[in-house]
Amino acid sequence: MKFTKMHGIGNDYVYMDCTKERLENPGEIARLVSDRHKGIGSDGLILIQSSEEADFEMAMYNADGSYGKMCGNGIRCVAKYVYDNGLTDQTEISVISGGAVKYLKLTVEDGKVQKVRVNMGEPILKPDEIPVVGEGDKLVAAPIVVDNQVYEMTCVSMGNPHAVVFMNGVDDLKIEEIGPKFERHERFPDRVNTEFVERMDHKNLKMRVWERGSGETMACGTGACATAVAAILNGYAEREVTVHLLGGDLEICWDETDNCVYMTGPAATAFTGEFDPEELRKSVQGR
Numbered sequence: 001m002k003f004t005k006m007h008g009i010g011n012d013y014v015y016m017d018c019t020k021e022r023l024e025n026p027g028e029i030a031r032l033v034s035d036r037h038k039g040i041g042s043d044g045l046i047l048i049q050s051s052e053e054a055d056f057e058m059a060m061y062n063a064d065g066s067y068g069k070m071c072g073n074g075i076r077c078v079a080k081y082v083y084d085n086g087l088t089d090q091t092e093i094s095v096i097s098g099g100a101v102k103y104l105k106l107t108v109e110d111g112k113v114q115k116v117r118v119n120m121g122e123p124i125l126k127p128d129e130i131p132v133v134g135e136g137d138k139l140v141a142a143p144i145v146v147d148n149q150v151y152e153m154t155c156v157s158m159g160n161p162h163a164v165v166f167m168n169g170v171d172d173l174k175i176e177e178i179g180p181k182f183e184r185h186e187r188f189p190d191r192v193n194t195e196f197v198e199r200m201d202h203k204n205l206k207m208r209v210w211e212r213g214s215g216e217t218m219a220c221g222t223g224a225c226a227t228a229v230a231a232i233l234n235g236y237a238e239r240e241v242t243v244h245l246l247g248g249d250l251e252i253c254w255d256e257t258d259n260c261v262y263m264t265g266p267a268a269t270a271f272t273g274e275f276d277p278e279e280l281r282k283s284v285q286g287r
């Protein structure tokens with residue numbers, strides 16, 4: 001099976017062209033390829049599929065094999081993949097993921113996509129649509145007790161659930177301890193992606209993320225969008241911000257005119273390769 005390894009500011013996935021043939025067991029393949037010692041090594045698997053409702057479909061799976069309805073860094077790489085590999089010659093394309101169509105604008109230099117601007121759609125704030133257990137029409141700086149400590153969270157869905165926690169000293173946060181406790185907290189019926197954010201100023205936010213199904217990643221596109229929305233709802237930032245992540249920066253704008261969130265950032269191809277699923281299974285699982 002052929003694959004292409006790509007990343008959006010360090011949030012790396014294995015990409016497979018399934019426009020002609022669907023993959024049968026994507027969850028298992030995601031777990032196998034993601035193993036950073038015995039597999040290929042990635043935050044998960046992203047399939048590019050044909051679609052009746054958009055130019056292409058993205059099917060994203062986290063490293064634990066769970067399906068993710070949306071992936072911001074991933075969709076930028078899907079755009080790069082389809083253009084660089086000649087599946088389209090358009091620099092404005094649509095990609096459906098998790099039932100929602102996103103519109104992308106590609107910046108091409110030397111015949112290859114370098115940067116992509118994505119209309120990520122409107123943020124979802126109603127608790128039961130995120131989903132998160134909570135009262136009212138949105139949760140902004142709402143208390144949650146995790147590991148006997150009270151945190152204030154702002155909850156946003158960008159097609160996938162996010163809990164945004166503002167704090168000082170994110171560099172020193174022991175995210176591997178607190179991240180899983182948020183991810184599997186009882187208030188999140190579908191688990192949650194959690195962003196720990198330090199406000200640098202009204203146009204700059206520093207963010208680390210513990211992703212549902214993948215753990216700490218170098219970057220999270222939907223998380224950066226959720227972070228910008230949360231910062232604006234809390235009065236911490238203007239509508240155009242730069243989110244600084246471990247792997248790089250994303251430019252986010254929550255547009256007042258159409259209520260949509262726009263994310264602009266790079267996409268990179270690392271290498272291509274092939275694997276035999278049976279051999280890979282033996283390598284990772286020892287049988």
Ligand SMILES: N[C@H](CCC[C@H](N)C(=O)O)C(=O)O
Nearest residue numbers: 068071072073160220221222
């Ligand atoms: N872990 C996420 C999916 C990947 C999101 C992230 N990598 C991005 O760039 O948006 C979830 O289960 O909802």
